[in-house]
Amino acid sequence: MSILKKMILLGGTSFGLFLVFSCSSAEISENEKAKYTSVPNPAGENEIILDEEGKEVRLNTGDPDSFLRPSKDPLEYFRVYISSDSYQLRQLRGSKFIRRKVDKGGDALISEELVRFNKINFIDDGIIIVVLNGNTGAFETIRFNTRVPRINDLAKIVQNDVTRWIMEHSEEKPIITKFQIHYSLELKNKTGSTRDAVKEELKKEVIRRK
Numbered sequence: 001m002s003i004l005k006k007m008i009l010l011g012g013t014s015f016g017l018f019l020v021f022s023c024s025s026a027e028i029s030e031n032e033k034a035k036y037t038s039v040p041n042p043a044g045e046n047e048i049i050l051d052e053e054g055k056e057v058r059l060n061t062g063d064p065d066s067f068l069r070p071s072k073d074p075l076e077y078f079r080v081y082i083s084s085d086s087y088q089l090r091q092l093r094g095s096k097f098i099r100r101k102v103d104k105g106g107d108a109l110i111s112e113e114l115v116r117f118n119k120i121n122f123i124d125d126g127i128i129i130v131v132l133n134g135n136t137g138a139f140e141t142i143r144f145n146t147r148v149p150r151i152n153d154l155a156k157i158v159q160n161d162v163t164r165w166i167m168e169h170s171e172e173k174p175i176i177t178k179f180q181i182h183y184s185l186e187l188k189n190k191t192g193s194t195r196d197a198v199k200e201e202l203k204k205e206v207i208r209r210k
Contacts, residue, residue: 049091066182073180
């Protein structure tokens with residue numbers, strides 16, 4: 001039973017208290033938001049930024065650091081941050097011509113893939129370059145470009161993520177046929193394991209695979 005239903009069953013007084021607490025929570029939320037300040041689009045103010053739900057947003061100081069860095073490569077269209085807690089995406093360029101189809105379920109599944117790696121605090125990154133078919137807009141090439149995640153299993157997760165993307169185009173024939181996706185993946189030590197313990201576990205895993 002939800003908190004709201006419980007409050008209603010307990011009567012008007014309790015429900016009134018519920019409303020008071022709700023207002024307080026809303027105020028706290030607004031106060032939290034006030035801590036963050038908007039920052040310019042790293043790709044230029046003439047570009048619209050979209051998030052993982054296809055909504056127009058502005059970057060702010062509460063976003064992952066990897067989202068805030070200046071974008072010097074004109075092929076960089078997307079930035080993705082993945083942890084076991086969230087999947088966040090920002091499209092920095094080209095939203096007039098190309099967009100990623102919203103896929104909340106797929107985003108959540110990719111995020112869950114990182115749970116098993118939460119034994120150390122670690123940030124990895126990689127850059128994927130995508131080439132699309134000039135007639136159909138379908139994926140033709142997906143490969144790492146200049147930066148590959150240091151952990152092989154994370155590299156596989158990145159590749160799996162891109163292959164599930166569906167691109168939507170403004171025209172029947174795509175205007176954008178090549179772009180880059182910059183990934184940042186954050187692991188969080190939620191087990192309390194030490195680095196030595198993790199190293200030993202990895203050694204055992206290597207022996208088992210032999």
